[in-house]
Amino acid sequence: MGSVKSQADNRSRERTPGEQDLVFAAAILDKDRKATAEFVGRYSDSIYSYVRHRLIPRSDLVDDLVQDVFLAAWDNLDKFRGASSLQGWLLGIARHKVESYYRASLREPDPIESDRDSDSVPVDDPRLEEALDRERMEARTRRVLESLPETYSLALLWRYWEKRTARDIARDIGKTEKAVERTLARARDEFRRRWNHGE
Amino acid sequence: MANSRDTEDRFFRWLADSESGDSPAASAPTRLKSNIYSTLISRQEESGPLRNLCETTADRGLCVFERLVEISPLAEKTGSFNICRLCHARVLGERVENAPIYWGNCPYAGFQNH
Numbered sequence: 069m070g071s072v073k074s075q076a077d078n079r080s081r082e083r084t085p086g087e088q089d090l091v092f093a094a095a096i097l098d099k100d101r102k103a104t105a106e107f108v109g110r111y112s113d114s115i116y117s118y119v120r121h122r123l124i125p126r127s128d129l130v131d132d133l134v135q136d137v138f139l140a141a142w143d144n145l146d147k148f149r150g151a152s153s154l155q156g157w158l159l160g161i162a163r164h165k166v167e168s169y170y171r172a173s174l175r176e177p178d179p180i181e182s183d184r185d186s187d188s189v190p191v192d193d194p195r196l197e198e199a200l201d202r203e204r205m206e207a208r209t210r211r212v213l214e215s216l217p218e219t220y221s222l223a224l225l226w227r228y229w230e231k232r233t234a235r236d237i238a239r240d241i242g243k244t245e246k247a248v249e250r251t252l253a254r255a256r257d258e259f260r261r262r263w264n265h266g267e
Numbered sequence: 268m269a270n271s272r273d274t275e276d277r278f279f280r281w282l283a284d285s286e287s288g289d290s291p292a293a294s295a296p297t298r299l300k301s302n303i304y305s306t307l308i309s310r311q312e313e314s315g316p317l318r319n320l321c322e323t324t325a326d327r328g329l330c331v332f333e334r335l336v337e338i339s340p341l342a343e344k345t346g347s348f349n350i351c352r353l354c355h356a357r358v359l360g361e362r363v364e365n366a367p368i369y370w371g372n373c374p375y376a377g378f379q380n381h
Contacts, residue, residue: 069305070345089379099311102328104376108304112378116295117303138303209282217314228283 089154093145111155115162122166122229124221125214133169139164163230167240170226173218175241176250179256212262220255227252300378301360308349316347328372330356351375 083091091192095103115137120130128175140161188206213221226232311317320329320337329337332350337344351357351374359366360375368376 070281098318099316101308101351101374102323104303104307104311105377108307109374109377110301112300112303113293116299117293120293131296134299135294135303135306138307139310142307205282218300218377224279228279228362231283239377253272256279259279260275 080158085153086150090148090150093148093154093209096142098144112138114155117226118159118162119166121210123227124167124210125216125218127196129169133165134162137165140165149245160196167226167230167232168231172238173222173242174237175243206262212259214221215262216255216258219251223248223251223255224259294380296376297365297380298361300365301366304374304378305351305357305361308351310369312349317342317349319346321346330370330373332370333372343362 069172092107093104095105114135116130116134119133119137120127123130137158139191141158146159148154152160213224216224223237227234234248235245238248241248269324271307298335308317320333322342325327332354336345336348336350354373356366356370356373356375360378365379366375370376
C-alpha cells in the first residue's frame with residue numbers, strides 16, 4: 069500500500085471505509101483543523117473508555133494516557149496505511165500505551181509479595197455467578213478490581229482482559245514466569261475473597 | 268490443585284470476555300477532548316502553518332469568527348492563523364466540563380457530551 073497522501077489523492081469512485089479513513093487521515097496530516105476536531109470528537113470516547121477500563125484503579129492516569137495516545141497518533145499518522153480502521157489503529161496505540169504502563173508498574177518490587185503459600189481454592193459456585201445479571205456483574209467486577217492493590221488488578225487485567233500469557237508478561241517485565249504465576253494466584257485469591265464478601 | 272487453577276482461569280477468562288463488547292462506553296470528559304484538540308493543533312503549528320481556513324474541509328463548517336477571517340481581505344495571509352487561541356470558547360472548553368458554548372461549528376462546542 070502507498071502512503072496516506074498518495075492513496076487519498078484523486079478518488080472519484082465511491083470509497084470503501086478503509087479509503088475513507090485514509091482520506092480522513094490525509095486531511096489531518098494536511099493540518100485541516102476541522103478534520104482534526106472531528107478526529108478527536110469521533111475517537112476520544114472509545115479510546116477513553118478502553119483506557120479507563122484497563123487502568124483500574126488508577127483513574128488519575130487516564131486523561132494523560134489518552135492524550136498521549138492522540139499525540140502518538142499525530143506523530144505516526146503518516147504511517148497509517150489503512151490496513152485496519154483508524155479506530156482499530158488508534159486502539160492499537162492505546163493498547164501499546166496501556167501495556168507499557170503495566171510493564172513499568174509490575175517491574176517495580178511488589179510490596180504485597182510475601183512467602184505465603186499461593187495455593188488456591190475453587191471458586192464457590194460458578195453456576196451462581198452465571199445467574200447474575202450481566203450488568204450488575206460487570207459493575208461488581210469493576211468494583212472489586214478497583215478495590216484491589218494496583219499490582220493485582222493490573223496483573224489480572226493484563227492476563228485476562230488483554231489475554232497475555234504469564235510467559236509473555238514475565239518476559240516483558242523481566243521476571244520469571246513462576247513469579248508472575250505467583251502474583252496472579254494471589255491476585256485471583258484476593259479478587260475471589262473480595263468478590264465473595266461483596267466488596 | 269491444578270483443577271482449581273483451571274477453574275479459576277476459566278472464571279476470569281469468562282469475566283473478561285463477558286465484559287468486552289457490550290459494556291457501555293464511557294464518554295471522555297469534554298475538558299479532556301478540548302485539551303487534546305488544543306494540544307494537537309499546537310503540535311501541528313510547530314511544523315508549519317495550519318491549512319488555510321478557505322481550504323478546510325467544506326462540509327465541516329466554520330464558526331462565526333473563522334468565517335470573519337475567511338471573508339476578510341487578508342484571508343490568504345491570516346487564514347492559517349489559529350484564531351481559537353484568542354477565543355474565550357477555547358478557554359472555557361479546556362477548563363469547564365460541558366462548557367456553555369453555543370457558537371455553531373465551534374470545535375469546543377462540538378466536544379460537549381449530551
